[in-house]
Amino acid sequence: MPGPSRPVLVVDFGAQYAQLIARRVREAQVYSEVVPHTATVDEIMAKDPAAIILSGGPASAYSPGAPGMDPALAKAGVPVFGICYGFHLLAQALGGTVEATGAREYGRTEINLLADGGVLHRELPARHQVWMSHGDSVTKAPDGAVVTATSAGAPVAAYENPAERYAGVQYHPEVLHSPHGQEVLRRFLHEIAGIRPQWTTASIVDEQVGAVREQIGDGRAICGLSGGVDSAVAAALVQRAIGDRLTCVFVDHGLLRAGERAQVERDFVAATGVNLVTVDARERFLDALAGVSDPEEKRKIIGREFIRVFEGAERDLKAQGDYRFLVQGTLYPDIVESGGGTGASTIKSHHNVGGLPEDLRFELVEPLRLLFKDEVRRVGLELGLPETIVHRQPFPGPGLGIRIIGEVTAGRLETLRAADAIAREELTAAGLDRDIWQCPVVLLADVRSVGVQGDGRTYGHPVVLRPVSSEDAMTADWTRLPYDVLERISTRITNEVAEVNRVVLDVTSKPPGTIEWE
Numbered sequence: 001m002p003g004p005s006r007p008v009l010v011v012d013f014g015a016q017y018a019q020l021i022a023r024r025v026r027e028a029q030v031y032s033e034v035v036p037h038t039a040t041v042d043e044i045m046a047k048d049p050a051a052i053i054l055s056g057g058p059a060s061a062y063s064p065g066a067p068g069m070d071p072a073l074a075k076a077g078v079p080v081f082g083i084c085y086g087f088h089l090l091a092q093a094l095g096g097t098v099e100a101t102g103a104r105e106y107g108r109t110e111i112n113l114l115a116d117g118g119v120l121h122r123e124l125p126a127r128h129q130v131w132m133s134h135g136d137s138v139t140k141a142p143d144g145a146v147v148t149a150t151s152a153g154a155p156v157a158a159y160e161n162p163a164e165r166y167a168g169v170q171y172h173p174e175v176l177h178s179p180h181g182q183e184v185l186r187r188f189l190h191e192i193a194g195i196r197p198q199w200t201t202a203s204i205v206d207e208q209v210g211a212v213r214e215q216i217g218d219g220r221a222i223c224g225l226s227g228g229v230d231s232a233v234a235a236a237l238v239q240r241a242i243g244d245r246l247t248c249v250f251v252d253h254g255l256l257r258a259g260e261r262a263q264v265e266r267d268f269v270a271a272t273g274v275n276l277v278t279v280d281a282r283e284r285f286l287d288a289l290a291g292v293s294d295p296e297e298k299r300k301i302i303g304r305e306f307i308r309v310f311e312g313a314e315r316d317l318k319a320q321g322d323y324r325f326l327v328q329g330t331l332y333p334d335i336v337e338s339g340g341g342t343g344a345s346t347i348k349s350h351h352n353v354g355g356l357p358e359d360l361r362f363e364l365v366e367p368l369r370l371l372f373k374d375e376v377r378r379v380g381l382e383l384g385l386p387e388t389i390v391h392r393q394p395f396p397g398p399g400l401g402i403r404i405i406g407e408v409t410a411g412r413l414e415t416l417r418a419a420d421a422i423a424r425e426e427l428t429a430a431g432l433d434r435d436i437w438q439c440p441v442v443l444l445a446d447v448r449s450v451g452v453q454g455d456g457r458t459y460g461h462p463v464v465l466r467p468v469s470s471e472d473a474m475t476a477d478w479t480r481l482p483y484d485v486l487e488r489i490s491t492r493i494t495n496e497v498a499e500v501n502r503v504v505l506d507v508t509s510k511p512p513g514t515i516e517w518e
């Protein structure tokens with residue numbers, strides 16, 4: 001998919017927060033993408049950036065071999081903003097000095113404004129809180145720049161040169177613990193870089209509908225529809241672009257939760273009037289997964305089988321015309337986590353990205369591939385999809401297949417489906433659906449634990465509850481569910497699901513854990 005013109009490029013120097021910086025830029029209604037620090041000046045300039053943001057990173061700017069910044073980038077005529085490590089690099093490139101002063105600041109820190117705060121901090125409180133995470137400091141700002149803030153550990157906590165269109169801050173404006181950070185970022189983008197705020201939900205819809213029309217022309221497309229948010233929004237968008245030359249295919253792979261198939265067949269068709277074909281592929285997936293317990297292998301098998309089913313659907317639809325395009329609801333985080341991002345490592349192969357077979361015959365149409373989930377939800381509402389679909393909790397394409405730790409079998413699926421249905425029922429009854437992002441229920445099929453039920457010994461399996469809160473699934477925290485709700489879920493699962501004699505709660509954030517266990 002062609003991107004919108006003139007992105008703000010976040011150059012990633014190994015920061016924990018590079019994606020977050022891109023999100024904050026988008027919140028300022030400016031389109032942004034992340035690029036690796038290994039990109040050359042030519043590669044960066046080929047994207048015609050409206051501005052460049054240099055991220056933080058673990059290295060020290062003065063160390064030999066530290067990832068550097070080509071000084072040509074600072075002089076390319078593109079506005080530049082440096083954050084932490086990027087602030088150090090930019091200072092160095094423009095004649096300033098960076099040193100380890102021995103003063104370190106980690107976490108909540110106060111800065112004092114100088115020179116009335118300059119453009120970036122104008123009219124903000126003369127002393128205010130920011131979030132720092134550094135051991136090195138700028139001891140001399142670039143020639144010609146004004147120092148606009150200082151802190152106990154950083155003599156130069158911010159500098160700017162609005163005429164030359166560059167600026168930087170030692171602290172992290174992108175995190176919520178810097179309460180004025182968004183305002184500072186906004187001022188860099190709008191006032192120093194002079195970028196007009198035009199990245200809005202309506203503009204995304206227009207742009208993507210146009211791009212899809214151009215890509216598909218008068219061709220036909222199949223859309224993998226899961227009942228989840230992403231594919232529903234992708235389908236609605238493509239439907240707007242090409243009308244009934246779109247046919248949705250829902251795959252019942254046997255790894256679905258209770259009631260899911262009926263819900264898709266009923267709700268989605270009612271909301272959109274789209275053409276829908278359901279394929280019963282339960283046997284095919286179970287056969288392909290027999291004997292496999294490695295998570296990456298499972299994901300690749302599932303990704304491959306999905307495509308085989310789509311190919312079968314295409315053959316069945318041949319009579320109506322040539323279905324050469326496959327629409328998927330792939331999002332930016334799916335790509336980043338599958339290692340297709342910007343030098344990011346492969347965390348897991350999302351079935352729709354890293355799990356695709358090599359001999360893929362379809363041409364992919366992925367109108368959401370640059371978006372985060374909350375942006376996708378807004379696009380869905382803009383397209384007129386009902387709240388019930390747009391605010392549905394995510395459910396991974398590989399389904400219960402990656403929530404059974406061990407081999408996937410029909411019996412284990414039955415067990416997990418029953419436990420999952422109880423957890424969902426109780427969370428909904430307690431009115432918690434909108435408070436949690438999602439709550440995977442995971443069956444530890446290869447683990448057994450001893451219990452006592454009805455005065456007799458049991459030797460069953462534990463299930464794990466994994467309730468999480470998140471904004472975009474890139475980071476997450478475990479949700480503090482009320483004890484009485486946890487108690488009801490635990491009692492019901494151990495009483496009603498024969499194989500399960502223990503319910504445990506996962507209290508790990510992401511990172512270090514991921515949301516799903518596999």
Ligand SMILES: Nc1ncnc2c1ncn2[C@@H]1O[C@H](COP(=O)(O)OP(=O)(O)OP(=O)(O)O)[C@@H](O)[C@H]1O
Nearest residue numbers: 224225226228229230231251328329394395396397
């Ligand atoms: N059962 C299914 N049948 C057909 N396509 C599917 C199925 N499950 C997943 N897909 C395809 O894989 C894509 C990625 O799945 P994913 O779960 O990330 O998105 P989603 O289900 O649309 O949304 P959500 O993240 O809210 O669950 C979907 O957008 C869809 O194109």
Ligand SMILES: O=c1[nH]c(=O)c2[nH+]cn([C@@H]3O[C@H](COP(=O)(O)O)[C@@H](O)[C@H]3O)c2[nH]1
Nearest residue numbers: 349350351394395396397398473514515516
């Ligand atoms: O369609 C999908 N195909 C996949 O292969 C896949 N793996 C994880 N997920 C969902 O992505 C979000 C992040 O999950 P993780 O923290 O486990 O990576 C969570 O919302 C997960 O449910 C997937 N969705």
Ligand SMILES: NC(=O)CC[C@H](N)C(=O)O
Nearest residue numbers: 056057084085134135136
């Ligand atoms: N968060 C950062 O970018 C840290 C920069 C550098 N590694 C320091 O410690 O000062």
Ligand SMILES: [Mg+2]
Nearest residue numbers: 228395396397
């Ligand atoms: Mg899904």
